[in-house]
Amino acid sequence: MNVLVIGANGQVGKKVVKELANSNHKATAMVRKEEQIDKLKEIGADNVVLANLEEDFSSAFDGVDAVIFAAGSGGSTGADKTMTVDLYGSIKAVDYAKEKGVKRFVQLSAVGSSNPDEQDEKIKHYMVAKGVADRHLQQTDLDYTIVRPGPLSNNEAKGEIKISPEFTDIGDESIPRVDVAHILVDVLDRNNTYKKTFEVIQGEKEVGEVLGAL
């Protein structure tokens, strides 16, 4: 499949592109700045499209078979960007996928987005953005998978995870970004993950085994 990676220049996004380069799929990396093109090609993107999540980016969906939405405005900008990028960027991506007949949609979300009111004051608005975007996707008839990792680390791949529809308490658990990127790509071909939303942290079982049993 030709997979559109939205947020390809992000911390998880770049790892997703690398994973796709080592898979049976092709990566179309969507980035905002021209100077990011070469780097994305270098790490394995078959194609790079220039588009801005805060504008109309529907043209990025032409010729695409699946979408991985891994965009986030990050911690260095304000909550206004969380609204226009994390939330509205996802909503528009889902709408474009519907319009253009791209059925497969994998969304990177976060543990905590199912219950924003119970989160720490500092991240509550972020969890609202992710949770509302997820709900919008869940209400479509797309073949979606929503992956909600716990706190992300830059540790090296562990390759072993634990999942749940919703953990009651993840304690201090986290998950390496590289494992999250692997999951986002690994689920693409698994139709048992269609219409499913799950939380994931590192664990003791091999990724393929866990996802296969979903």
Added chain:
Amino acid sequence: MNVLVIGANGQVGKKVVKELANSNHKATAMVRKEEQIDKLKEIGADNVVLANLEEDFSSAFDGVDAVIFAAGSGGSTGADKTMTVDLYGSIKAVDYAKEKGVKRFVQLSAVGSSNPDEQDEKIKHYMVAKGVADRHLQQTDLDYTIVRPGPLSNNEAKGEIKISPEFTDIGDESIPRVDVAHILVDVLDRNNTYKKTFEVIQGEKEVGEVLGAL
């Protein structure tokens, strides 16, 4: 009807409570702070409930026949509050109305919320919040009416308006808050406004005539 006014202490909310006091309805004013109770009763609320939009406020819906959502975090707080109050507050209110069988839901929105990407950078996130909240309401089977006024003024009531599903350009037009409050209350009993969304600015035709012809 017993009408729950969410955001009753706001600039439009207080005027809504006053309008309700002069109507055949009763106002249940929802406010956040105890010191706001007396004032709301003074201006005509039959009942005041203490609840916080950033928490679970479902109990405010008990015994209620209709909702007017007029809450907004305002300009003095950050975009994080726009997310948790303007957006998520409305989404939760709609969910509670569904759960508790409150069918009639009137929402105060804003001109510009139908196309956030075309708005000025400073208000874009606000328009996303309003637009996404409106979409959530539109996808329910509630008897909703979404009222999207142009820029609000504190001018005295004009009582004459102009409406459109979506104006192409409202120029410098505005509308007095008191007229908006009147509209939010006036539509309650008009079942020709069910499942409708419209923009409104001041105009040349009397409010009742315009709303009756919707």
